[in-house]
Amino acid sequence: MNMIHDLSIDDLYRLVEKQLNNLFVFDKSSETKLLYKAIETALKRTEKNFAFNKNKYYSRDGNVVFNFFHSGQYTIFLYYLSNTLQKESGILADRIYYLNKALNAVDLFYEIELPDVFFLDHPVGTVMGRAKYANFFSFSQNCTVGNNKGVYPEFDKYVTMLSGSKVIGNTRIGENCIIAADTYIKDAVIPENSIVFGSSPHLVIQKRTKEEMDDFFSKQWRTEQQ
Structure with missing residues (x-):
């Protein structure tokens, strides 16, 4: 291309x-x-x-x-x-x-290492902190990624943060995950192929099959093989 x-x-x-x-x-x-x-x-x-x-x-x-x-x-x-x-x-x-x-x-500081492939949609009011990001990461307006006591989150591939969502501290987001609007995640582990709602420590994690999540993300992204 x-x-x-x-x-x-x-x-x-x-x-x-x-x-x-x-x-x-x-x-x-x-x-x-x-x-x-x-x-x-x-x-x-x-x-x-x-x-x-x-x-x-x-x-x-x-x-x-x-x-x-x-x-x-x-x-x-x-x-x-x-x-x-x-x-x-x-x-x-x-x-x-x-x-x-x-x-x-939007606050995307130049020392933050965003991945080679990421997407933002109407990102007004968003702050991306010093997390570890992976390819096929996307976020929307009023999202926050930040630290708790100096520890930042880690994201695997294919993670979408919807509007108003926040990921803070010692958090690991697995591959193929959707973080729902206004969700607040702090110091938590989110398994792969999940949709997350609510606020820590009372998160609601809805598991999905890999096929379901692959289908969702395939509508947004071309893969490395395509």
Whole structure:
């Protein structure tokens, strides 16, 4: 799959540069080369991510589509851009991270290692903390992943956090799990192939067959074999 986008890399560079200048000071003399190179890398990471997504806005006629004015897609790109820049320029990475917060009201710090393949849907008010994430992770608005006494959660592949859900502390979410809207999970182990409701310590865990959960996630994702 090839990625279709309306802006050239030069145009995208100018867009990001202008957005940065509207909020901060952008030093062309020292930061232009770093930003341009990082944009190229972030675009490749974005293409890889979107290639697995079955959402109608992410592909067309067998090609990946990146619409810079689709806020969810641009959020993912800016995260990859800040994450790419962190080793080269922490100051520039800080500003891209801040720009993402200002534009999209989502907190995806560049030191957080989100996976190669993840999805967000209307993520306003969401904060993703320093957990261990796996591919095919998705989240919606007002979700929180955070620590309890310095310990962060771990997620296996194919986990969906629905709106308002929270995963905190020494929690392990197994593969093929859905965390229902407004669910609060703290210091718990959620087995694979489950749908979770309620609040810790009184969670309701509904087990499903692997086939049922595979069917659910197959509607959202292309697998590595496809």
